[in-house]
Amino acid sequence: MPSSAGPxxxxxTEGGRVTQVGEGQDADESxxxxxxxxxxxxxxxxxERYELVEHINNDSAGRLVWRGVDVVxxxxxxVVLRYPGGESATEMLQAAVAASRVIHPNLVGVYDxxxxxxxxxxxxxxVDGQSLRELVAEGQFDPARATAIGSAVASALAAVxxxxxxxxxxxxxxxxxxxxxxVVLADARTDGxxxxxxxxxxxxxxxxxxxxxxxxxxxAPLRGATxxxxxxxxxxxxxxxxxxxxxxxxxxxxxxxYLDDLTMDLLxxxxxxxxxxxxxxxxxxxxxxxxxxxxxxxxxxxxxxxxEEEPSPLAAAGGRKVAIGIAGLLAVALVGxxxxxxxxGGGDDKDPxxxxxxxxxxxxxxxxxxxxxxxxxxxxxxRIIDPDSSKRDELDGAKKIIDGKTDEGWRTDRYxxxxxxxxxxxxxxxxxxxxxxTVRSVQVxxxxxxATAALFSGSVNPPSTSSGDKQLVENYKTAIxxxxxxxxxxxxxxxxxxADKKYRYLLFWVTQLxxxxxxxxxxxxxxxxSVQGS
Numbered sequence: 001m002p003s004s005a006g007p008x009x010x011x012x013t014e015g016g017r018v019t020q021v022g023e024g025q026d027a028d029e030s031x032x033x034x035x036x037x038x039x040x041x042x043x044x045x046x047x048e049r050y051e052l053v054e055h056i057n058n059d060s061a062g063r064l065v066w067r068g069v070d071v072v073x074x075x076x077x078x079v080v081l082r083y084p085g086g087e088s089a090t091e092m093l094q095a096a097v098a099a100s101r102v103i104h105p106n107l108v109g110v111y112d113x114x115x116x117x118x119x120x121x122x123x124x125x126x127v128d129g130q131s132l133r134e135l136v137a138e139g140q141f142d143p144a145r146a147t148a149i150g151s152a153v154a155s156a157l158a159a160v161x162x163x164x165x166x167x168x169x170x171x172x173x174x175x176x177x178x179x180x181x182x183v184v185l186a187d188a189r190t191d192g193x194x195x196x197x198x199x200x201x202x203x204x205x206x207x208x209x210x211x212x213x214x215x216x217x218x219x220a221p222l223r224g225a226t227x228x229x230x231x232x233x234x235x236x237x238x239x240x241x242x243x244x245x246x247x248x249x250x251x252x253x254x255x256x257x258y259l260d261d262l263t264m265d266l267l268x269x270x271x272x273x274x275x276x277x278x279x280x281x282x283x284x285x286x287x288x289x290x291x292x293x294x295x296x297x298x299x300x301x302x303x304x305x306x307x308e309e310e311p312s313p314l315a316a317a318g319g320r321k322v323a324i325g326i327a328g329l330l331a332v333a334l335v336g337x338x339x340x341x342x343x344x345g346g347g348d349d350k351d352p353x354x355x356x357x358x359x360x361x362x363x364x365x366x367x368x369x370x371x372x373x374x375x376x377x378x379x380x381x382x383r384i385i386d387p388d389s390s391k392r393d394e395l396d397g398a399k400k401i402i403d404g405k406t407d408e409g410w411r412t413d414r415y416x417x418x419x420x421x422x423x424x425x426x427x428x429x430x431x432x433x434x435x436x437x438t439v440r441s442v443q444v445x446x447x448x449x450x451a452t453a454a455l456f457s458g459s460v461n462p463p464s465t466s467s468g469d470k471q472l473v474e475n476y477k478t479a480i481x482x483x484x485x486x487x488x489x490x491x492x493x494x495x496x497x498x499a500d501k502k503y504r505y506l507l508f509w510v511t512q513l514x515x516x517x518x519x520x521x522x523x524x525x526x527x528x529x530s531v532q533g534s
Contacts, residue, residue: 039064040081045071047114050079050123063092067126070111076126077111085120091189096122099188100449101490102163106156108176108186127186129178132206136172136213140252143259144287146210149175151283152183154203158276159493160188161196162443168194170202172209200273203283204266211248211255214238216267258286277532281440377531380434384410385507387469388424395464401429401529406445409527418450418513418522428509429526430472432461436502439533441495442481447525448490450514455481455494456507476507506531 045051046068054067066079082089096113103109109125132149135141141149153175160167167188174187208216216237238246245267249260262282265271273279379402384395397410410429415421442455458476462468480503481494497503508529513522 039083040066046079046121047112050077050112052079068123070123077123078126079121079123081119081121083119085115085117089115089120092122093120095189096124098165102159102165103492104156104159105182106152106184107159108184124186125184127176127178127184129176129180129182131173132175132177132210133172135177136209140213141210143211143254143256146207147259147283148287149177149183149210150203150207151280151287153185153206154200154276154280154283155495156185157196157199157203158280159491159495161199161276162441162493163491166194166196167199170199170206172206172215175206196276197273200276200279201266203279204263207259207263208237208245208248208267211259211263212238212251214251216245262286277440375532375534377433377437377439377533379431379529379531381432382529383430383464385428385430385469385472385509386424387466387473390466392466394427398429401526404528406527409445409447409525411447411525412513412523414516414519414521414523415513416521418515419511420513426509426511427524428473428507429529431506431508431529431531433504433506433531436504437531437533438499438501439480439497439503439506439531441493441497441532442506442508443494443530443532444492444508444526445528446490446492446514447527448514448517448523450512451492451510451524452512453492453508453510454479456509457503458505458507461505472507473509476505476509480506 040046040052042052042054049070049072051069051071052066053069056065056067058064064081064083066081068077068079069075070077082092093113093115096110099107100110100113108127110122111125112123114121114123140146153170157167157170165188167185169187169189170185174185176184176186178184205216208214214235214237238251240246247260247264248255249257266273266279274282382398382402384398386392386394394412400409412420412427415423420426444453456476457478457480458472460472460475462471481497508526510524513524515521516523
């Protein structure tokens with residue numbers, strides 16, 4: 001993802017509640033002056049759509065942060081302006097455009113990016129809440145809450161990494177917790193030093209910070225405190241005389257061994273980290289209620305109460321299991337180590353770093369000696385579902401949706417409005433996986449932004465006729481995966497599937513069309529659909 005310094009964490013107080021509108025650092029005396037000539041004023045409407053309501057603050061890079069309203073959709077937005085526009089704002093705008101293509105509930109939504117030469121501005125989701133940095137300043141988190149936050153961040157990164165991009169700016173200032181408890185990651189920006197591995201190791205830093213109140217400031221690839229990154233005000237990690245970072249359990253009592261081990265493994269440059277989707281699955285497995293007394297606190301990454309509990313996705317991916325505890329656990333640790341070495345040496349295992357985003361679910365029952373690893377599922381058949389049309393003239397090209405090429409796909413006809421010209425309730429893409437599978441995620445790449453869609457499952461496979469399509473739509477009533485009602489980007493990722501259920505038939509059902517970028521009207525283009533599971 002292109003580099004951008006991004007907006008700042010600027011705040012206003014409303015009746016004791018702090019409203020967050022950005023990520024980074026507030027401006028200080030050394031910050032460059034903000035150009036005020038021609039600066040916007042309250043009530044001004046940008047791009048004939050975004051009304052500026054209140055100037056919140058300026059950040060350390062000279063950007064103006066405003067609270068605004070989208071007068072078309074009537075929703076609050078944050079508007080970040082930069083003077084001037086043009087080449088000086090290219091990186092900021094490119095980063096915003098790239099971020100807008102990834103839709104995920106744990107990523108701050110980017111709605112628009114506009115360059116007017118004399119100024120440029122990015123319009124994004126307004127988040128009511130606080131940053132992780134500010135919340136931890138009030139007190140460290142309990143292990144369950146720290147795990148939940150790490151799980152949300154890892155899930156967001158998995159969605160970013162599935163597109164081949166890098167976030168590059170994961171730290172306590174860019175992790176936001178809204179007033180309703182939603183955890184979102186914001187302010188993506190990268191430079192030549194950023195990589196998916198540095199993103200993953202940064203999750204270890206997030207866990208460490210949430211548990212201890214200290215940022216570990218690890219060496220590359222995870223950068224330390226630098227101005228403009230929102231890290232300078234974060235307390236450094238606790239270290240011994242040799243400079244080695246202390247484990248969370250050494251800093252704070254009550255941190256479970258499994259979480260301590262996972263955090264330190266992610267921060268250890270000598271240990272190869274898992275892929276982001278495997279990490280997200282592991283943290284989701286460990287994301288338990290606050291009363292975690294049923295967890296085995298004497299060893300990492302394993303539940304103690306239920307012998308049928310599924311094994312760790314990190315273990316399935318060949319990740320390290322560290323033995324912590326009394327001498328009686330030594331034999332178990334040795335067996336785990338031998339299994340890990342065997343898994344690492346297996347020539348047939350897929351590299352988890354190459355797997356696209358997987359939903360935070362478990363892998364296989366503990367009784368399976370060789371649990372299937374998550375990976376791409378082969379789509380056996382695909383066809384277009386159009387129950388309200390008698391002409392049946394929009395069905396060609398379905399096979400292009402699963403050919404592995406995002407530069408071509410299937411497209412609808414052009415309609416005069418986004419509701420299929422009020423001629424039909426919707427259209428869909430039916431998917432046959434060939435046999436029942438556990439589904440981790442479904443990713444849909446579209447040709448344009450602004451579509452509204454949902455994912456359903458069913459049990460019938462009627463013929464491809466108008467009456468057959470009507471029968472299919474009537475049968476496919478169970479919405480699955482994380483529901484997405486509105487999309488502002490071209491990539492839709494559905495995750496959060498029930499790990500105990502298996503699916504063979506899926507229906508990607510579209511109810512609103514995006515605007516056609518090539519000519520007036522509305523038209524949907526589905527470039528590619530991929531399914532992850534086992």
